[in-house]
Amino acid sequence: MGHTVTVTVNGTSYSREIEPTLLLVEFLRETLALTGTHVGCDTSQCGACTVLVDGRATKACTMLAVQADGATVVTVEGLAKNGDLHPIQRAFAKEHGLQCGFCTPGLMITAVDFLERNASPSDAEIRHAIEGNLCRCTGYHNIVNAIRTASAEMRQAASGEAKIAAEVQP
Amino acid sequence: MTVAANPKYIGTRVARKEDPRLITGEGTFTDDVMLQGVAYMTLVRSPHAHARIRRIDTAAAKKEPGVVAVLTGTDLEATGMLPVFIAVPGMNGSKHMPIATDKARYAGDAVAAVVADSRDAAKRAADLIAVDYEPLPVVVDATKALEPGAPIVHEELGSNLVFTYPVKGGDIDKAFKDAEIKVTQRIVNQRLIPNAMEPRAVAAKFEAGELTLWTTTQIPHFVQLIVALNLGLGQNKVRVIAPEVGGGFGSKLQVYAEELLVGYLSKTLGRPVKWTEERREGYLATIHGRDLVENVEIAAKKDGTILGLRIRTVANVGAYLQAFAPGIPTILHAFIIPGPYKIPAFDVEVRGAYTNTTPVDAYRGAGRPEATFAMERIIDRLADEIGMDPAELRRKNFIPPDAFPFNTISGITYDSGDYEPALDRALAMADYKGFEKRRAEAKARGNYRGIGISTYVEICGLAPSKANSALGVGWGGYESARIRVHATGSVQVFTGTSPHGQGHETSWAQIAADALGVSPNDIEVRHGDTFESPGMGVGTFGSRSLAVGGIAVHKAAEKVREKVVQIGAHLLEASPADVVVENGKVFVKGVPEKAKNFGDISMAAYLANNLPDGMEPGLEATVYYDPPNFTFPFGTHIAEVEIDGETGNVRIERYSACDDCGRQINPMIVDGQLHGGIAQGIGQALYEGAVYDDNGQLLSGSMMEYHVPSAEDIPMFNLDHTVTLTNTNPLGVKGIGEAGTIGSTPAAVNAVIDALSPLGIKHIDMPLGSEKIWRAIRAAGEGRR
Ligand code: FES
Ligand code: FES
Numbered sequence: 001m002g003h004t005v006t007v008t009v010n011g012t013s014y015s016r017e018i019e020p021t022l023l024l025v026e027f028l029r030e031t032l033a034l035t036g037t038h039v040g041c042d043t044s045q046c047g048a049c050t051v052l053v054d055g056r057a058t059k060a061c062t063m064l065a066v067q068a069d070g071a072t073v074v075t076v077e078g079l080a081k082n083g084d085l086h087p088i089q090r091a092f093a094k095e096h097g098l099q100c101g102f103c104t105p106g107l108m109i110t111a112v113d114f115l116e117r118n119a120s121p122s123d124a125e126i127r128h129a130i131e132g133n134l135c136r137c138t139g140y141h142n143i144v145n146a147i148r149t150a151s152a153e154m155r156q157a158a159s160g161e162a163k164i165a166a167e168v169q170p
Numbered sequence: 171m172t173v174a175a176n177p178k179y180i181g182t183r184v185a186r187k188e189d190p191r192l193i194t195g196e197g198t199f200t201d202d203v204m205l206q207g208v209a210y211m212t213l214v215r216s217p218h219a220h221a222r223i224r225r226i227d228t229a230a231a232k233k234e235p236g237v238v239a240v241l242t243g244t245d246l247e248a249t250g251m252l253p254v255f256i257a258v259p260g261m262n263g264s265k266h267m268p269i270a271t272d273k274a275r276y277a278g279d280a281v282a283a284v285v286a287d288s289r290d291a292a293k294r295a296a297d298l299i300a301v302d303y304e305p306l307p308v309v310v311d312a313t314k315a316l317e318p319g320a321p322i323v324h325e326e327l328g329s330n331l332v333f334t335y336p337v338k339g340g341d342i343d344k345a346f347k348d349a350e351i352k353v354t355q356r357i358v359n360q361r362l363i364p365n366a367m368e369p370r371a372v373a374a375k376f377e378a379g380e381l382t383l384w385t386t387t388q389i390p391h392f393v394q395l396i397v398a399l400n401l402g403l404g405q406n407k408v409r410v411i412a413p414e415v416g417g418g419f420g421s422k423l424q425v426y427a428e429e430l431l432v433g434y435l436s437k438t439l440g441r442p443v444k445w446t447e448e449r450r451e452g453y454l455a456t457i458h459g460r461d462l463v464e465n466v467e468i469a470a471k472k473d474g475t476i477l478g479l480r481i482r483t484v485a486n487v488g489a490y491l492q493a494f495a496p497g498i499p500t501i502l503h504a505f506i507i508p509g510p511y512k513i514p515a516f517d518v519e520v521r522g523a524y525t526n527t528t529p530v531d532a533y534r535g536a537g538r539p540e541a542t543f544a545m546e547r548i549i550d551r552l553a554d555e556i557g558m559d560p561a562e563l564r565r566k567n568f569i570p571p572d573a574f575p576f577n578t579i580s581g582i583t584y585d586s587g588d589y590e591p592a593l594d595r596a597l598a599m600a601d602y603k604g605f606e607k608r609r610a611e612a613k614a615r616g617n618y619r620g621i622g623i624s625t626y627v628e629i630c631g632l633a634p635s636k637a638n639s640a641l642g643v644g645w646g647g648y649e650s651a652r653i654r655v656h657a658t659g660s661v662q663v664f665t666g667t668s669p670h671g672q673g674h675e676t677s678w679a680q681i682a683a684d685a686l687g688v689s690p691n692d693i694e695v696r697h698g699d700t701f702e703s704p705g706m707g708v709g710t711f712g713s714r715s716l717a718v719g720g721i722a723v724h725k726a727a728e729k730v731r732e733k734v735v736q737i738g739a740h741l742l743e744a745s746p747a748d749v750v751v752e753n754g755k756v757f758v759k760g761v762p763e764k765a766k767n768f769g770d771i772s773m774a775a776y777l778a779n780n781l782p783d784g785m786e787p788g789l790e791a792t793v794y795y796d797p798p799n800f801t802f803p804f805g806t807h808i809a810e811v812e813i814d815g816e817t818g819n820v821r822i823e824r825y826s827a828c829d830d831c832g833r834q835i836n837p838m839i840v841d842g843q844l845h846g847g848i849a850q851g852i853g854q855a856l857y858e859g860a861v862y863d864d865n866g867q868l869l870s871g872s873m874m875e876y877h878v879p880s881a882e883d884i885p886m887f888n889l890d891h892t893v894t895l896t897n898t899n900p901l902g903v904k905g906i907g908e909a910g911t912i913g914s915t916p917a918a919v920n921a922v923i924d925a926l927s928p929l930g931i932k933h934i935d936m937p938l939g940s941e942k943i944w945r946a947i948r949a950a951g952e953g954r955r
Contacts, residue, residue: 034195035195035198035202035204036194036196037195038367038368038416039201039369040369040449042872043450043874045873046367046449048367076195077194077196085194092189092193093190093193094185096838096841096842098189099417099846100366100670101189101671102366102367102368102416104193123886126881128881131880132880136365136366136367138845138846139847139848139850139887140849140880141845141884143881144881144886
């Protein structure tokens with residue numbers, strides 16, 4: 001014991017005393033009981049543990065909790081805002097982008113980060129972006145569809161916001 | 171009883187009821203179950219593939235802070251043996267204890283268990299256990315294991331031979347005597363590691379004489395049964411819960427050592443116990459799949475007419491027989507080899523062998539992908555030898571549509587089929603006619619392009635209990651369902667199936683909704699809790715859930731509907747024959763304005779003061795449905811590949827499939843099952859393979875060495891369907907869980923070999939990775955020079 005970390009997770013700040021060897025994914029799952037983030041491997045291959053750390057998709061099994069001291073973390077539990085699902089969540093359901101759902105939180109988080117940086121990706125770019133997130137159920141077909149659908153919805157929402165902003169300008 | 175003439179929900183893309191909790195992180199998987207005061211179990215696993223256990227020194231481990239218990243095999247004999255549910259004739263079964271006592275028979279065989287307050291403490295203590303091993307000679311290869319003088323895995327059996335399983339029909343000697351052409355091909359169907367994304371996990375607590383055990387399983391009722399029997403508990407005192415399960419593909423179709431151990435330890439230690447598999451541990455200790463070597467010979471006429479098929483197979487079962495292992499290379503493989511073809515003579519013999527490797531059991535398709543692969547490769551080899559178009563060779567030998575029900579030469583009866591339309595649609599989607607132009611264009615780029623076809627028939631809906639029994643399966647093949655309508659009209663469906671991604675909550679709700687005239691949104695489907703479901707459920711495997719479990723739901727819903735009609739007729743003072751149940755209303759035909767609500771009827775069933783004379787109060791029904799036959803889906807898959815002439819890298823450029831699974835309940839889910847299955851089949855064709863060294867060390871021991879396909883490895887899929895109903899069940903459904911895996915592997919491999927055929931290459935064993943292809947191209951090039 002002896003290490004105190006303060007991490008903001010899904011908008012709430014948590015200070016906890018932890019072992020220095022504790023992984024971020026263990027901190028989220030066991031210390032904070034946020035079990036939506038999963039562990040699928042022990043070699044950083046599967047991406048099931050992906051969360052946003054200061055906005056970047058990060059495999060939470062590759063990082064110690066102490067390294068996240070002061071960081072802002074978003075997990076699958078924090079994607080919806082005020083009960084409204086994030087467009088990526090809606091798109092995964094709409095396109096049947098999940099079956100067992102084990103890989104899904106990690107894939108959605110990776111996609112959220114990716115779509116921040118590439119608002120209108122090609123299918124090849126989508127596939128490249130999620131190459132570090134393995135799914136054994138879906139064959140990726142509908143995951144690619146879901147990310148494309150989400151990107152379209154997010155673009156539309158963004159242009160809608162821009163239009164509203166333009167309209168309210170004096 | 172048949173499906174409603176105009177089903178409202180069956181056949182539509184109803185959004186999945188499972189998704190809201192899974193996309194928000196609210197689903198509870200086994201490792202998410204947090205129990206107050208839990209202790210953690212870790213197993214010590216043998217690093218040797220074959221070694222006598224001389225002595226185990228646990229003294230230091232016991233002194234480690236936080237350790238609750240350290241136990242070896244002899245301490246744990248009370249857990250009893252691990253079960254095998256199938257016995258084929260003459261089978262030499264193995265004794266399989268959760269913790270080995272005398273010797274370790276594969277690298278990963280558990281030799282001791284540690285329970286501690288934390289995972290770290292358990293691991294530290296495990297490292298302090300000193301096992302004195304006497305290494306023994308190792309056998310990894312199944313064919314070598316059957317040779318005289320091979321190291322014996324189970325000495326008490328005297329040899330490594332598990333079974334010899336013949337399936338014969340027709341006059342095979344005559345077929346080969348009359349043959350104008352014979353083709354022989356040795357085929358290695360390599361060992362695969364299932365890699366469900368969720369590792370296995372078990373958690374248990376024992377309170378007030380009752381054991382509750384959460385586990386990552388496809389068969390919670392079998393786990394309940396075996397845990398109760400082995401631990402000497404009443405079945406009423408063992409509650410097994412399969413919560414969210416993160417994929418299975420056969421790897422969770424077992425009663426595993428860890429389930430017995432965690433159950434036993436939580437009971438004897440009086441404290442909750444949990445175990446979570448690490449992925450590398452899973453590579454060693456969760457079952458593997460496939461691992462057959464087949465010698466395939468076909469006899470034919472020059473015009474392509476098949477005369478006979480002779481196959482000799484050696485199946486590697488690993489170090490112990492697992493739950494369903496004896497049935498995979500035998501029943502599920504040998505019988506279905508003829509696929510969609512008329513084959514007059516058939517002679518298959520499968521021998522199973524113990525080796526010092528991880529046990530092998532069901533992996534998606536389980537026997538059928540191996541069968542289809544052998545058949546579809548030899549068909550392509552034959553087409554090549556006689557210079558016939560592979561599509562036309564298949565067409566020529568198809569069982570004609572008027573021949574159903576069709577008795578195959580292997581002795582089973584196909585329910586229904588119409589194979590040419592599926593072939594033709596797939597050929598059209600694939601632009602098969604235009605292919606040679608694309609091959610020429612690729613050649614101009616310095617690449618090799620090929621197209622590969624696979625036409626398959628598979629067995630689903632396992633199965634009629636009597637047929638199961640005749641085949642040596644030690645348990646019935648029925649499935650159960652209970653539908654409960656509460657007084658207020660809310661509907662619960664309890665199913666014996668145990669989905670882990672297949673969307674049963676949605677499809678079963680669609681089935682029940684159409685029968686009950688309500689919306690799927692008003693129906694809750696519950697599964698995976700042995701204290702909620704009917705007394706026994708068989709579970710989810712072998713693409714059986716819909717054709718057996720879905721039909722049980724349909725039948726239970728029909729029973730409830732019948733009672734709704736009776737009560738409705740009574741309250742409306744009409745004849746039951748005139749009563750309509752739809753859109754949540756019950757009314758007399760032609761007078762919808764005088765309708766009763768569905769909830770009025772259910773309330774009446776429980777108020778019970780105004781029911782037809784002699785009617786029991788309440789509104790629920792339980793059904794155990796035992797099908798009269800298996801079902802036999804079919805289809806055609808076509809892969810088109812381009813091979814980089816420089817690197818040997820294979821890319822699937824186009825993938826087209828036309829599958830026929832009978833009636834579809836939810837086409838969105840059907841396509842999803844196909845996508846995932848095809849990707850796994852492509853994985854076997856191009857990327858995946860477990861590799862052992864001669865000492866029995868698993869070289870492909872983690873996700874770093876074993877290539878689970880990523881999104882960059884897999885193409886988009888073009889899917890189409892034909893619908894040929896089965897009359898095996900009232901909905902005409904067949905099953906789709908494994909078709910993708912069955913159809914895709916041979917399509918992809920046939921495409922690669924077709925691409926390389928201009929170089930004179932006839933066959934390469936899977937996986938067809940770039941290095942292997944590059945070497946083959948070089949060897950062929952040098953050969954010609
Ligand atoms: S758990 Fe697999 S990458 Fe983190
Ligand atoms: S949905 Fe099961 S692993 Fe992706």
